[in-house]
Amino acid sequence: MQAGADVKALVTQVCVMPPAEKSDMKERILATADKLFYLQGIRAIGVDTIAAEIGISKRTLYNHFPSKDALIAAYLERRFVAQRPSDKQPAEQILATFDSLERRFAAKDFRGCPFVNAVAELGPQDRAVKKIAVAFKESRRLWFRDRLNELGVANADALATQLVLLVDGSIAQDLVRDDPAMARAAKEAAKVLLRNAGVDVGGDATKAAKGRKQTPQ
Amino acid sequence: MQAGADVKALVTQVCVMPPAEKSDMKERILATADKLFYLQGIRAIGVDTIAAEIGISKRTLYNHFPSKDALIAAYLERRFVAQRPSDKQPAEQILATFDSLERRFAAKDFRGCPFVNAVAELGPQDRAVKKIAVAFKESRRLWFRDRLNELGVANADALATQLVLLVDGSIAQDLVRDDPAMARAAKEAAKVLLRNAGVDVGGDATKAAKGRKQTPQ
DNA sequence: GCTTGATTACACCGACCTGTGTAATCTAGA
DNA sequence: TCTAGATTACACAGGTCGGTGTAATCAAGC
Numbered sequence: 001m002q003a004g005a006d007v008k009a010l011v012t013q014v015c016v017m018p019p020a021e022k023s024d025m026k027e028r029i030l031a032t033a034d035k036l037f038y039l040q041g042i043r044a045i046g047v048d049t050i051a052a053e054i055g056i057s058k059r060t061l062y063n064h065f066p067s068k069d070a071l072i073a074a075y076l077e078r079r080f081v082a083q084r085p086s087d088k089q090p091a092e093q094i095l096a097t098f099d100s101l102e103r104r105f106a107a108k109d110f111r112g113c114p115f116v117n118a119v120a121e122l123g124p125q126d127r128a129v130k131k132i133a134v135a136f137k138e139s140r141r142l143w144f145r146d147r148l149n150e151l152g153v154a155n156a157d158a159l160a161t162q163l164v165l166l167v168d169g170s171i172a173q174d175l176v177r178d179d180p181a182m183a184r185a186a187k188e189a190a191k192v193l194l195r196n197a198g199v200d201v202g203g204d205a206t207k208a209a210k211g212r213k214q215t216p217q
Numbered sequence: 218m219q220a221g222a223d224v225k226a227l228v229t230q231v232c233v234m235p236p237a238e239k240s241d242m243k244e245r246i247l248a249t250a251d252k253l254f255y256l257q258g259i260r261a262i263g264v265d266t267i268a269a270e271i272g273i274s275k276r277t278l279y280n281h282f283p284s285k286d287a288l289i290a291a292y293l294e295r296r297f298v299a300q301r302p303s304d305k306q307p308a309e310q311i312l313a314t315f316d317s318l319e320r321r322f323a324a325k326d327f328r329g330c331p332f333v334n335a336v337a338e339l340g341p342q343d344r345a346v347k348k349i350a351v352a353f354k355e356s357r358r359l360w361f362r363d364r365l366n367e368l369g370v371a372n373a374d375a376l377a378t379q380l381v382l383l384v385d386g387s388i389a390q391d392l393v394r395d396d397p398a399m400a401r402a403a404k405e406a407a408k409v410l411l412r413n414a415g416v417d418v419g420g421d422a423t424k425a426a427k428g429r430k431q432t433p434q
Numbered sequence: 435g436c437t438t439g440a441t442t443a444c445a446c447c448g449a450c451c452t453g454t455g456t457a458a459t460c461t462a463g464a
Numbered sequence: 465t466c467t468a469g470a471t472t473a474c475a476c477a478g479g480t481c482g483g484t485g486t487a488a489t490c491a492a493g494c
Contacts, residue, residue, distance in 0.1 A: 025440085041340050043260045046481060057442055058483085068482065112337060119393050120329060120337040123258050133393040162406040165399065166379075169386025176336050176350040182382065189379040192413045193406060242470090263451060274472055275453085285452065435494100442489065451480070459472065464465100 026064045028054055033075050038114050042072055042121050069128070072118070076132045079114050083143050090147040091199055094163065095187060101167065102183035105174045112175035113168065140164055153197045166190055243281045245271055250292050255331050259289055259338050286345070289335070293349045296331050300360050307364040308416055311380065312404060318384065319400035322391045329392035330385065357381055370414045383407055 032054050036045040047068055051058045065071040086093050104110050111117070115133035122129050144163045148156035170186040173179070191201045249271050253262040264285055268275045282288040303310050321327050328334070332350035339346050361380045365373035387403040390396065408418045 039340075041338060043338070044340060047483085048481080057444090059443085059485095060441055062483070063440075111341065113389070116389050116393060117337040120334040121258060121260070123256075123261065124328065124395075130393065137390065137393055158402065158405070161399070161402045162383075165386030165390060165403050165406060166382050167386065168389040169382030169384065172330070172333050172385040172389050173354065173382060176333060176347065176354055178341075182378070185375065185378045186382050188375070189382060189406075189410060192410055196409045196413065264453085265451080274474090276455095276473085277471055279453070280470075437494080438492090440490085440492105443487095445485090447482105447484080449481080452478095454477080455475090457473095459470100461470080462468095464467085 025056070025060065029056075029061055029064055029071070030074055030078055033071055034078060037072070037075050038079075038117075039109060039111055042075075042118060047071070072122075073128055073132070076115065076118060076129065080132065080136055080139075083140075090150040091194065091201055094144065094147050094194070095190065095201065097167065098170075098183050098187035098190060101170060101186070102180050105170075105178075105180035105183050110174070113171050116168070116171070137164065137168075140167070148197075148199075151199050153199060155197065159193060159197055162193055163190055166193075242273070242277065246273075246278055246281055246288070247291055247295055250288055251295060254289070254292050255296075255334075256326060256328055259292075259335060264288070289339075290345055290349070293332065293335060293346065297349065297353055297356075300357075307367040308411065308418055311361065311364050311411070312407065312418065314384065315387075315400050315404035315407060318387060318403070319397050322387075322397035322400050327391070330388050333385070333388070354381065354385075357384070365414075365416075368416050370416060372414065376410060376414055379410055380407055383410075 029050065033045075033050050036050055036053065047061055048058055050071075051061045061071075065074065086096075088096065115136050118129050119126075119133050124130060141160050141164045145156050145160035148159055153159060166186040166189050170182040173182040191203070194201050246267065250262075250267050253267055253270065264278055265275055267288075268278045278288075282291065303313075305313065332353045335346050336343075336350050341347060358377050358381045362373050362377035365376055370376060383403040383406050387399040390399040408420070411418050
């Protein structure tokens with residue numbers, strides 16, 4: 001499956017359906033699976049647990065999903081949320097990503113990146129999971145790249161990669177340390193990288209510069 | 218358990234014992250558990266599998282470890298390898314970290330950070346696992362900070378945090394993408410951050426600067 | 435009323451899991 | 465040779481897991 005198709009499918013799912021209507025059983029199952037899978041882990045949660053949490057029979061769950069694997073795939077696809085368009089300046093949008101990250105870190109139900117976690121849990125053998133995880137990571141990288149291109153940055157592609165490293169790095173660090181400050185650290189690093197690429201991100205361009213001394217070697 | 222104690226225990230374990238001697242059963246179990254846990258996942262591997270892989274009975278395994286949890290803890294503690302001292306310049310040491318990372322990414326048995334994976338797999342409820350994961354992450358951060366202090370960098374602490382973000386970010390990205398270039402991207406970003414802090418990392422200090430035109434390095 | 439489809443309860447399967455109990459066997463050292 | 469500890473095979477307990485089969489129930493639309 002491709003990134004574009006995933007996003008399109010999701011947008012259809014989210015936007016076309018009347019919002020309050022269709023409290024579909026399938027959606028209820030997915031929402032519950034999402035909560036439990038994400039918070040407790042995919043392997044840690046059995047289908048019985050999900051059914052019990054909703055108050056339905058296991059048979060009903062299996063009427064909507066042919067297998068747990070299918071439920072896992074649907075869970076990840078549902079997590080593949082498209083970034084909503086913004087009218088802010090590209091540089092602000094990029095930096096706002098890290099503010100949003102910090103807010104999510106502070107929430108006590110944050111448990112890292114569901115895609116990375118799924119790959120870590122299910123292993124590289126699970127091609128389907130890996131595929132959607134790659135698609136998600138790449139979609140975010142391309143989002144950064146598009147913003148950088150809007151800014152006229154020359155090496156937008158390489159810089160976009162570096163920015164996603166900061167995003168995923170802060171997520172991994174927060175996962176083990178529970179420290180939302182990781183997002184701020186990532187933001188500061190991002191500012192340096194952007195400034196170095198000629199982007200005006202406000203503040204003094206040489207603010208953090210010049211550690212005391214260093215010996216030329 | 219503390220980071221310092223862990224490192225000390227490990228150094229004892231590794232250095233004091235004659236290398237070829239002591240093909241201890243305990244060590245054989247640990248080595249096999251390490252391979253299987255790391256490559257396939259902790260939850261995916263049962264104690265029977267480990268025993269069968271070595272060719273011993275499950276009873277023997279339980280004679281050396283009181284429970285699977287204890288084996289998991291020992292596995293992670295064994296992974297807590299101390300960085301060996303280097304005579305290279307601090308800046309080189311820092312950058313060499315990313316070269317080493319790239320080499321490990323290229324190996325086909327690389328499966329991300331065992332500590333992050335364990336936390337992702339076992340969940341935040343497992344306090345013991347989380348504790349050692351935090352200790353490991355912090356020890357690496359402190360290693361960076363020490364090198365930066367040797368360089369006389371002013372905000373060594375903040376910069377060290379940013380560097381570990383790049384390390385963990387590249388690990389997470391490589392885990393899902395299988396792309397060793399993530400390590401190079403992290404290294405380039407690290408160079409920019411170091412340069413911005415006044416560290417001489419070789420190459421033109423303003424080469425990548427200023428948006429528009431420049432040749433790829 | 436009747437039909438159709440969704441949902442229900444519930445038993446059950448085979449597989450795998452961690453962990454234990456036991457009694458026999460092997461091996462190294464005094 | 466005797467002893468003590470490690471290791472063995474093997475059965476088994478008690479549990480969870482994913483998944484299925486079946487027959488009853490419920491609700492909506494014709």
